[in-house]
Amino acid sequence: MPVIDRFKRAARWLIGPVLAGCAAAPRAPAPAPPSAPVAVPAPLPSPAVVAAPKPPGMPPPRAVRTQEELRRQAAERLVMANPDGTFMTPAPTHLLTLVVLEVEVKADGSVRRVNVLRKPRFAPETLQLAIDAIHRAAPFGDVRRMPEPWKFTETFLFEEDRRFKPLTLN
Numbered sequence: 001m002p003v004i005d006r007f008k009r010a011a012r013w014l015i016g017p018v019l020a021g022c023a024a025a026p027r028a029p030a031p032a033p034p035s036a037p038v039a040v041p042a043p044l045p046s047p048a049v050v051a052a053p054k055p056p057g058m059p060p061p062r063a064v065r066t067q068e069e070l071r072r073q074a075a076e077r078l079v080m081a082n083p084d085g086t087f088m089t090p091a092p093t094h095l096l097t098l099v100v101l102e103v104e105v106k107a108d109g110s111v112r113r114v115n116v117l118r119k120p121r122f123a124p125e126t127l128q129l130a131i132d133a134i135h136r137a138a139p140f141g142d143v144r145r146m147p148e149p150w151k152f153t154e155t156f157l158f159e160e161d162r163r164f165k166p167l168t169l170n
Helices: 003-024 047-051 067-081 125-137
Strands: 097-105 111-118 151-158 164-166
Touching: 067 125, 067 151, 067 164, 097 125, 111 125, 125 151, 125 164
Parallel strands: none
Antiparallel strands: 097 111, 097 151, 151 164
16 A cells, blocks of 8 residues: 555544544524514503693694604603603713613604613613603604604613603703
């Protein structure tokens, strides 16, 4: 048997098990595809929201024509409708949590659906506080002159004392 054949044979004998062991090694699972936002139907407003009247100085909403006008007016109405639950000072460097909601509105600006885009990791009760604040601030203005979809996204920045500031007004 020539030397080269012996060398090939020895290489197969030595390297073969190593390669076979590599092929049999467990592989990490493939990363999950990014999940789409979960559409969570808006819960009915809590009894406190239904019973709580809007502040007396709250003006009727203006008609809006763009997504930016809708988002800005909604943020302003959130602060007006929830004076004790909001803060307007600069956001602290350390926040308690963030809540991100997508609000779909009807033609008259009333709430059709609230989708939760980001649930709070800490202080889960802040999610319901944000949803209640949305219902308290509605309606958000006539949107019939605005192109569809009639929705906006708002991020709620919550402080340690569970007061929030809409990111739009930051």
